[in-house]
Amino acid sequence: MSADSVIPFGFESLPVRGALIHLSRSWRRMLRDHDYGALIVETLGHAAAATGLIAHSLKFDGSITLQIQSRGALRMLVMQCTSDLKLRGLASVGPAGDVSNFADLIEEGHCAVTVDNGKRPYQGIVDISAESLSASLEHYFARSVQVPSHIALVANEDVAGGILLQQVPGQPIDPDDWNRLHILAETLGDRDFHGDAGIGLIGKLFAEDDIRVYKTRAVSFRCRCSQQKTEDVLKMLGENEARETLAAEGAIEVVCEYCGQRRNFDAVDIERLFVDNVVLGPDSVQ
Ligand SMILES: [Zn+2]
Incomplete structure (x- = not known):
């Protein structure tokens, strides 16, 4: 399997759909300009894998954004993936700095999942269970999407991966089978993504089941920032603030996080940006 892809699959004799995601290059690119602690890296990687898996299941052109806010060390996390699997994301760490367990990281945290279909975005919010992000997302699927789901996620600074299993709506499954698949998915570890993952990994995890594998889809890192959006932000900031920064620094540099x-x-750019803001008096000639 080439890394940075999603492989959809299904079980021949169980009403369950699945997908495996493996992020490598795109994941390292996302970390490139940041210096996160190990637990933040792991949580951000879990979010990247989960968001890619959910985006893969979207049936329309749009995007999904997963946002976490908490009072713990992880102040904020945003992960966004489009339905054509372009992924970006970042985390913001509070003064508590790096902590050693997930519960301290996401103290009093909640997670919002926004699905944007280009018309009316809708949002589901779940509290983050102190256990893990995957457990929280399973609650989200059960409550907001009403599809029983299992999700297993792994991440370190080289790879982010995961597996999503979802029951096919309207087709009951023996609870023992569902539980068995859960236990197998839970065995997923980051070592599984070293070397030959992909179809081989799906076969290895579910060795007792007949699996049908569908077409692999590529995932890539892609930011949606642009010159235009940056100019809009500067305009929102306001003319006074822009001119003050310009006077102090000589130029304004905006870095996409x-x-x-x-x-x-520079001064000419700023002049051009705010020329539309000039309020014309009654005697002005246009
Ligand atoms: Zn950007």
Whole structure:
């Protein structure tokens, strides 16, 4: 399996759909300009894998955004993936710095999942269980999407991966079978993504089941920032603030937190940005 892909699969004799995600290059690119602690890396990687898996299941052109906010060391996390599997994300760490367990990381945290179909975005919010992000997302699936789901996630600074199993709506499954698949999915470890993962890994995990594998889909890192959006942010900031920064620094540099792209605005650029803001008096000639 080439890394940075999603492999959808199904069980021939069980009403369960699945998908395996393996992120490598795109994941390392996402970390490139950041210096996160190990637990933040792991949580961000889990979020990347989970968001890719959910985006893969979208049946329309759009995007999904997973946002975590908490009072713990992880102040904020955003992960966004489009339905054509372009992924970006970042985390913001509070003054508590690096901590050693997930519960301290996401103290009083909640997770919002926003699905944007280009028309009316809708959002589901779940409390984050102190156990793990995957447990929290299983609650989300059960409550907001009403599809019983198992999700297993792994991440370190080289790989982020995961597996999503979902029951096919309207087709009951023997609870023992469902539980068995859960236990097998839970055995997923980051060592599984070293070397030959992919179809071989799916076969290895579910060795007793007949699996049908569908077409692999590529995932890539892609930021959606642009010159235009950056200019809009500067305009929102306001003319006074922009001119003050310009006077103090000589130029304004805006760095995208997602991708590290730097955009510079000098006096002429700022002049051009705010020329539309000039309020014309009654005698002005246009
Ligand atoms: Zn960017």
